[in-house]
Amino acid sequence: MSKIGNTLINMSPAAFFATSLIAKDVIGCVMYTSTSRANKQYTPEKRSDVSNYDFVNGFTNVGLQLLAIKPIEYLTEKVADSKLMKHFYQNLDNRLKDTDKKAVMKLIQNKQKMVKGSVALVSVVVCQYIIKRFISPFISMPLGQKFASIGVIKPKLYPGETFEKSKDKDPKMKMHA
């Protein structure tokens, strides 16, 4: 246990951030799925729908974020080197001619601060808005429905309840009609 603790403490900030993010998603997946599977307020069909969605969503969240690490690194590097960033330091070029070294130092430090901030902004926007909040639910909704029809996560049934898949329901109705 202390070994795990030590490695966690000695991790680089980025690695730690990624680990905590993924740990949260995995735990969230387990918790959401288990609670929605046994929710008395839903009908059994909805229990199946929601819990399967939660199950799939956990996997897509973790998987997509892992896949996105390299592209985001590439993107942030691009941003740091872009003309957009260089625009801020136009003054720097002029001031480099000055002999006031302290001012130059300060400007270089400011430049780095700016680059760091923009990198944080880009990675948060890409990771949170595009991957986790758009692509992930967009994929996991149909996948969750597929899983529900296969019956990967079966809803918990309380006494007196029956659960038929919607697939079974339709032909029967037609036959009766």
Next chain:
Amino acid sequence: MEVNSINYATQRNRSGLSLLEEPSEAIPKAKKLKSVADDSAESAKNSVSFKGGGKPSKYFWFSFRKIADYMKESNEMVSNVIQFFGTALIAPFAIMVSPSKGDAAKLPKKDQREKKKFQALRQPVSAVLAFGFQGPTTIGMKKLFNHLAYEKHAKMFDDEILGSLVPSKKFLQDKVIKSLSKDFTEADIAKIGGFDGKIDLNAAKEELKNKIKADYTEVGLEISEEKLEKLASNKRKFRNHVAEKIAAKQHDVLLDQKVKEMSTKNLVINDMDLVTQSFQDLMKNDYKEEFKALEKNANLNIIDKFLDSLGIPSKKMKAFKEAEEKLAREKGLEYLKKTNPGLFKDPNARVKNFIENRTKKAQEVFKRKTDLITLAVNVGVFAVSCLVLNWIHPKFVKWIEGGSKKNNEPNPTETKKVEVAA
């Protein structure tokens, strides 16, 4: 001339690295500095074509810079807000536009929409809950740890190096801000103690003005005297600025005390302590070839590397790491002696350097530990928010549907009966 000034800047920063910078920030900073200097020389060439093209508004850049600055300083709250909007607005939209698959695809269009709506309505509820539960705990835990770290010397996180800890300037500043009212006078400042008590408020105001002005001129914006006066006379801003000045003075006093204390105790400080971990990484970057040769001699195979990544270094790996550390220290000392000879002549400077390095390391370790505990607590809070979500979501859906049914259909009871029968 230009090249010289760049070299001076990089040199200065690198030699003063172990004295001035936080270890975590020092490595990328030092690594980037070279490229930064190259960049600026390059962009000096490009700047003519720059000005010619369609240039976006300077105010846009200014606001972007402000946002980025803010992001860097208070990451957690910003990411909480970003997550809130993402979950509440974007995720439901993504669910509504996603295609249907499986059995759901065979259902009539209206039912498909119903299913999606049910799932989509879950997102804003979970966003509100996550924000409501996790936001306060994150902030609360941070405050608690801040309090523990310096008030109680963090005994709950037994750390042998916390003994040589000096409170950070930021912490001292927060403390000063708490003890000052908005309309403070020089007499109030004198009461604070911990320093000589002399702060010239008029000079401080001038300084603040210059600071704000520099902020604007840096991106090529001009600021009128009126606006400058208005911004500088903001009571909160002024108090923060004065508190910063006081904190810097207090910090110096505390550091001097600590240096005296340790010098009189005749503590033996190894040269190892001068060369911190971040410095070693820097050396690895500078003497790449020598370190590569060392790795070649060690004959490491994939299994060794894999085991090391799991935190179980093999004997070979351990030997290699020791050799690497030794080399880094040698090179580091060589470098320090060349660039910062004062450090080896003046024993007090060495003690000071030692304390500062250790303080930073202790703060780093402490922060990581608190992060871990915060994560554990957040998981617990998360479990509660899961339960609450399952309780609120059906009610929320009913409330939304009830609202729409009242508008469309006169008899909500009829539809309810049908639902029960089905």
